[in-house]
Amino acid sequence: MxxxxxxxxxxxxxxxxxxxxxxxxxxxxxxxxxxxxxxxxxxxxxxxTDKREVLFGGGHELEDFLVRLVAAAPASVAPIEAIAGALDMAAIEIFAERQAFARQRQTVISSNPDLQERELLKLASLTAALAAALRDRGASELGASLAAESGVAVLKTAFTQWVSEDNAKDLSEIIVKTFAELKAVVAVA
Amino acid sequence: MxxxxxxxxxxxxxxxxxxxxxxxxxxxxxxxxxxxxxxxxxxxxxxxTDKREVLFGGGHELEDFLVRLVAAAPASVAPIEAIAGALDMAAIEIFAERQAFARQRQTVISSNPDLQERELLKLASLTAALAAALRDRGASELGASLAAESGVAVLKTAFTQWVSEDNAKDLSEIIVKTFAELKAVVAVA
CATH class of the missing domain: 1.10.10.60 (Homeodomain-like)
Structure with a gap:
């Protein structure tokens, strides 16, 4: 060494x-x-371990971080609140200092179909892990799946906005707004 | 020939x-x-074209069908309603007669990581196509993305339930219930 x-x-x-x-x-x-x-x-x-891990190594860290927070949320907290709280903490603790990295990373991933696939698989793994953490807290099968899917959809959408804006706001703030928009979109279903 | x-x-x-x-x-x-x-x-x-297309050939058909219906929905219909209406029609027109096939297909896909990846990519393509169709109807960037993500999350979740239940209900009915559950889950965000 x-x-x-x-x-x-x-x-x-x-x-x-x-x-x-x-x-x-x-x-x-x-x-x-x-x-x-x-x-x-x-x-x-x-x-x-290789050059790909420079782009995706943080995925494990994010997944572990979010799962730990969801698992630690008080029992009285609803599944979607547990997810929203965890995403907010990730925005502050993990992403706030990393916008330049996140932006460049997005540029690289967008230019390569294999990396895009890898990113989708990471998000699918994150969704499954969050749904499992919610089930462990006693959420129903369906409720856990939908809260996890919704949370990851919000993360994905908010992240895209965060890295694409020239004068980007706080990711945490974008996540809160995106949850509010999701609520409005789904309310008329 | x-x-x-x-x-x-x-x-x-x-x-x-x-x-x-x-x-x-x-x-x-x-x-x-x-x-x-x-x-x-x-x-x-x-x-x-090959054996994989037996499993995934229908994906194009489904995507075209849903995009056509979303595009054809009256302007007064909200994005999520346009998606929900299209999924309901797909449940009736495409899937109702195909439960045995859908179930066996799911068994095969679950047993093979490459096929699972392929399925995720198909769903990502469907999400992007639905979001584009909603934007073409005048939905906002964010509203279109979230409605498409929500719709595909509902389809995925409802489908999983439909193919896994021994005495499965109508897919159309499961989709309606899943939308209602999504609304309830997200409402407390």
């Missing part, structure tokens, strides 16, 4: 995203990412 | 699903499907 390198993970992420955008995801190699970040390839592999 | 064979498509579908369940999707060949259905391989290829 090499020595600890302060900020290496962030430098590697930044270097990877820059190269993915400049040269394309497919053509970028781990060697190039490491060189741009000023670290060895060995250091890269201490943080990521 | 061979002669027209009455019921060949249905026989091929039935034979394919039987073989997928008996021997596994991966191991089943087009030759076996054709033999079981009592037709030539050439006849198989008149109906399907």
């Amino acid at each position: 090499g020595r600890w390198e302060p900020g290496a993970r962030e430098r590697l992420e930044r270097a990877a995203l820059e190269l993915f955008i400049e040269d394309g995801y497919e053509r970028t190699t781990v060697a190039e990412i490491a060189a741009r970040a000023g670290v060895t390839e060995r250091t890269f592999f201490r943080y990521f | 061979g002669r027209w064979e009455p019921g060949a498509r249905e026989r091929l579908e039935r034979a394919a699903l039987e073989l997928f369940i008996e021997d596994g999707y991966e191991r089943t060949t087009v030759a076996e499907i054709a033999a079981r259905a009592g037709v030539t391989e050439r006849t198989f290829f008149r109906y399907f």
